[in-house]
C-alpha cells in the first residue's frame with residue numbers, strides 16, 4: 001500500500017497495514033467486551049518497579065515502543081485514532097471527586113474528577129508516555145497514559161510535577177490489553193504545581209512573605225532559563241498576592257510573568273499581565289517600570305499581528321521613556337506592517353534575500369484585502385475575489401499560523417489509522433502537536449482555528465475555556481489539520497516524506513481546489529503568496545490545485561484520501577468521460593516523456609533531441625480529443641512542453 005505525502009511517498013506493505021487495522025479492531029472489541037466492568041486492583045510494588053525499569057530503558061533509548069512500525073526504509077509511529085471524544089468543558093470546582101477504586105472499564109467518568117500523585121518515573125516514548133499513579137493516600141495504584149500531546153514547552157507534562165487532577169477520567173485499555181487511565185486532551189489534566197499549602201497562609205503578613213518567596217523563586221528560575229518553573233512560581237505568587245490584595249507585589253509579579261510569557265510565546269497572557277502590572281504614577285521608577293510593561297505588551301500585540309494595538313502600546317511606552325531606541329524601532333516596523341496589511345505592497349525581494357534556515361519565519365503582515373470568504377455550495381465555504389485582478393497579480397499573502405519545518409525537532413510523520421473511514425494516512429502529526437501547543441499558549445486563536453473545515457463536525461456548543469485554562473479538542477485539531485494543511489516545500493533543502501515541512505494558513509485554508517485553477521501558491525519562508533494565473537473578475541471564486549498530478553487515477557485517489565472529495569471540475573469531467581485505454585496510453589507516453597526530461601538536460605539539447613521531444617509531445621497531445629479538451633490544460637504534456645520551450649530559447 002502506498003500513501004501520498006504531498007509529493008513524497010511512504011510505503012506500507014499490505015501486511016503492515018492489515019496489522020494496524022487488526023490491532024485497532026481487536027482493541028475496540030476488547031474495550032466493548034469489558035465496558036462498565038469493575039476495575040481490577042493492581043499490586044503497587046511490581047507495577048511501580050515495572051514502570052521504573054521501562055523508564056530507565058526509555059531514557060537509554062532501548063525501551064520497546066509498541067507504537068513504532070516498520071515502513072519503507074525505516075521505522076515510524078503508527079497512531080490509531082480510536083473513537084474521538086470531546087475534552088471536559090467544565091471547571092474543576094464543578095466536578096465531583098472520585099477515587100481510583102471507582103473507575104469502571106472503558107468508561108469516561110463524566111462529571112467526576114480524580115486527584116492523583118505520580119508514583120513512578122515517566123516512561124517517555126515517541127508518541128505517548130506513561131507512568132504509575134496513586135490515590136492521594138497511596139492505597140491504590142493505576143497506570144496513567146498521556147497521548148500525543150504529552151509535552152508542554154517541550155517537557156513531559158507528567159514530569160513537571162507529582163500531583164495532578166484528572167478531569168472526567170477515561171479508563172480504557174492499551175492496544176496490548178492493559179487497563180489504563182488515558183489522557184488525550186491536555187486540558188483534561190490539571191497539574192497542581194503550587195508549593196505553598198493554603199493553611200500556611202494565616203494572615204496578610206504570611207501571605208506577603210509567601211508571595212515574595214514565590215517571586216524570588218520565579219526570579220531564580222528565570223535566571224536559570226527554566227521558564228516553565230519561573231512561570232509556575234510567578235503564577236503561584238500572583239494568586240496569593242491577588243487574593244490578599246497585596247497590590248504592589250501583585251503588579252511586580254505580573255510584570256515579571258509578562259516577561260516569561262513573552263519568552264514562552266504565551267502572547268495573550270503577556271497582554272493581560274502587562275496591563276495588570278501598570279502603576280500609573282508620576283515618579284521616575286514607576287514610569288520606568290510601566291514603560292517595560294508597555295514594551296512587553298506591544299511586542300506581544302506585534303507578534304499576534306494586532307498592529308493598531310501594538311502601535312498604541314508603543315506610543316504609550318514612548319511617552320514614558322521618550323526616545324527609547326527599541327520602542328522606536330518597533331514603531332517603524334509597525335508602520336511598515338500596516339502598509340503591507342492595507343495595500344499588499346510587500347518587498348518580496350528583500351524577504352527572499354533575508355531568508356535563512358535559522359530565520360525562516362518572515363516578519364511581514366498578512367494581506368487579504370482582495371478577497372472574502374463566502375458560501376461555495378457543494379464545496380462548503382470558499383474564497384472569492386472582491387475586485388478584478390490581472391494575471392500574475394498578488395491575490396493574497398499570509399503568514400502561517402503555524403509551520404513545522406522538516407529540520408525542526410518537532411517534525412514528526414506518522415501513519416494514522418482512522419476507524420471512522422478505515423483509512424491509513426501519512427500524517428504530519430508534528431504539525432498537529434505544534435498547533436495544539438500554540439492554541440494552549442494563545443487561547444484567543446482557538447475560535448479561528450476551530451472554525452476551519454473538518455469532516456467530523458461536532459454539534460455541541462463549543463466551549464474553549466474553563467476556570468482551569470484553555471480547552472483544546474485535540475481530535476478536532478487533528479481533523480482540521482488533515483483537511484487544511486499544506487507543505488511550504490523544500491525551501492531549506494530538507495526532503496523526504498518522513499520529515500516533510502507542513503503548515504496551516506488560516507485565510508488561505510478557505511481556498512477550494514480545482515484541477516484547472518486560477519491561482520497558484522508560492523512560499524517565502526512561512527509566508528504563502530497566492531497569485532492569479534489568469535485575469536480574475538470581482539466575485540469569481542479563487543481556486544488552487546491541491547494536487548497537480550497529470551495521472552487521472554493518482555490525482556483523484558489523492559484528492560479523495562487526503563481531502564475527502566471527488567473533484568467535479570471541467571478537466572475531471574473530460575477525463576472521466578474518456579476510455580480507460582486512452583488514459584492508460586497517455587500515462588505511458590507521459591512516463592516516456594518524463595524519463596526523457598530527466599535524462600536530457602534542455603541546456604545541452606541537440607537538434608535530434610528536440611525532434612524527439614517534439615514527437616513525444618505530439619504523441620501525448622494526440623491522446624486528447626480536440627472538442628473535449630477545448631480550453632482545458634493538457635497536464636500530461638506539461639513537462640515535455642516546458643522542456644521544449646526552454647530548449648528552443650537556446651541558439652543551436
Ligand SMILES: C[S@@+](CC[C@H](N)C(=O)[O-])C[C@H]1O[C@@H](n2cnc3c(N)ncnc32)[C@H](O)[C@@H]1O
Nearest residue numbers: 379380381453483484509510511512513563565
Ligand atoms: C482547505 S478546505 C477548503 C475550504 C472549505 N471548503 C471550507 O468550507 O472551509 C478543503 C476542503 O474543502 C472541500 N473542497 C475543496 N475543494 C473542493 C472541490 N473542488 N470539490 C468539493 N469539495 C472541495 C473539501 O471538503 C476539502 O476537504
